[in-house]
Amino acid sequence: MRRVSLVLDQLLKTYDKSVRPGGEEGPLIIKTNMLVRSMGPITETKMAYSLQCYLRQSWYDQRLKFDLDNITEVTLSNTFLKDIWKPNTYFLNGRLSTQPNITVPNVFVRIRKNGSIYMSRRLTLNAGCPLNLLNYPMDDPVCPLLLAGYGYTTDEVVYQWQAPSEAAVDIYDDVTLSQFDIVSIWTKNNTYSNAIGTYSGLEVHFHLRRHIGFFMLQTYLPCTLIVCLSWVSFWINRDAAPARVLLGVTTILSTAAVGLVQRDSLPRVPYATALDLFLNVCIFYNLAAIVQYAAVNYFTKILPKEGGLSEDEDEEMNNSTSGNNLVAWKVGKSTQTMCPALFCKCLLGNFRFRNKMVETADVMSGNSVSSIDIWSRYLFPCSFGLFQAFYWTWFLRLTL
Structure with a gap:
């Protein structure tokens, strides 16, 4: 050396x-x-x-x-x-x-x-x-x-x-x-x-x-179950407004909380990720369940109330230009039963329509099961299932 x-x-x-x-x-x-x-x-x-x-x-x-x-x-x-x-x-x-x-x-x-x-x-x-x-x-x-x-x-x-x-x-x-x-x-x-x-x-x-296993257990599966939970309101009596509204609000807040936790680990990119798409669709379905109950509540045949009409309803009736008696209002008239017309009445909160529901309500039998709830029990799960099938087929195909 x-x-x-x-x-x-x-x-x-x-x-x-x-x-x-x-x-x-x-x-x-x-x-x-x-x-x-x-x-x-x-x-x-x-x-x-x-x-x-x-x-x-x-x-x-x-x-x-x-x-x-x-x-x-x-x-x-x-x-x-x-x-x-x-x-x-x-x-x-x-x-x-x-x-x-x-x-x-x-x-x-x-x-x-x-x-x-x-x-x-x-x-x-x-x-x-x-x-x-x-x-x-x-x-x-x-x-x-x-x-x-x-x-x-x-x-x-x-x-x-x-x-x-x-x-x-x-x-x-x-x-x-x-x-x-x-x-x-x-x-x-x-x-x-x-x-x-x-x-x-x-x-x-x-x-x-x-x-993807971590995200399946921490995000996709919980959010899917939360959306399924929002559909329980379709089986709850339409008179139980507090229960159905509280369930809808809870599901929205739960999904939003899961999304915020996942977003904390990502940069603020100017585009939507595949996870953002899934979370937003879940929130949309939860929100749709609340809107669905608003429609059910509006079209419900309300039982007659004690004390007559409220001040707002009475004022609406007095300002009506038709001057016709409520009992004479024809349900079968095509212009009144078309979906666009009913949708406008729902958005505007038409008192004449709601009071007609009062007139046609059966006090003895009470409110029947809403047809909107019946259709929603099939429409919501089927459409969400189609979304899930398209979502996983599309994004998993990109990774293969």
Whole structure:
């Protein structure tokens, strides 16, 4: 080892680390490969991910050739890097990346007798990942990692993956993510241009697939059950207004609360995700159940009240221009029984129509089951089932 130290000291006496190897012989080729030790988490709110990897680079430096008997390569400590030229590689989409220094800086150098240098660094990277959340949570994000050399154009330094594209980036078998599966990893060589020149760089893309089981248990299933709960009001007596209104309001607030919890983990993107679509449809069905009861309540044959008409109803009747007796109002008249006409009466709160209901009510038998409730018992579940079938067919098809 003493001979090695003497040889290296002799080489470094005339070595200028500010000058890149190769000189006028053409661009220096820096071959790179990577081993991923761990990955995650992936943060949707920041659109970023983290990973821990070993970045390995090799190049030739003719100034570091040596000739020693029975020694072909020498492994050196990280302090040797301070005295030689090394690539100033950086990550274009990196954020707060670090190199672990416990217990010593995690880097080592190996030099061969022909001047070949091999350097390995252990890095903790935090990089940006532009997520497209349109199909969230059934999306397949692709998170890139972009490498390039700072300050050297392609005429001086060229980066290349050391192995074929499918093997340039390897990953430990035990690497797992809580919400994702790693589908594939692919790499490519690239160049980047700006006003100064063209720079060589490398790209690695991590193709991921999100697990949907968490969302099925925490969002889709609860919201579906809440919507089904709102349909219970169709079987409650239409005279029980407090029970039906309270049930409808409760289901809306419950669905909205689930949506707010899920939205907290997402960035404020300007478009609706697949999860937003599902939650809004669930809220629509809950709201429709309340509107349905408003229609049932309006068209109910109200039993005669003690004390006659209220002041508002009496005023409405006095201001009526028809001057006809309520009993003479003909239900069978086509202009009065058409759906648009009935809908307008419901929206305007027509007192003449409601008082006609009072006249036709059977005090002895009470209110019968509303035909609107009967139809709703079939219409709401069937339409919601069709929506669910279309929803899952459409979005699961996009993920396959």
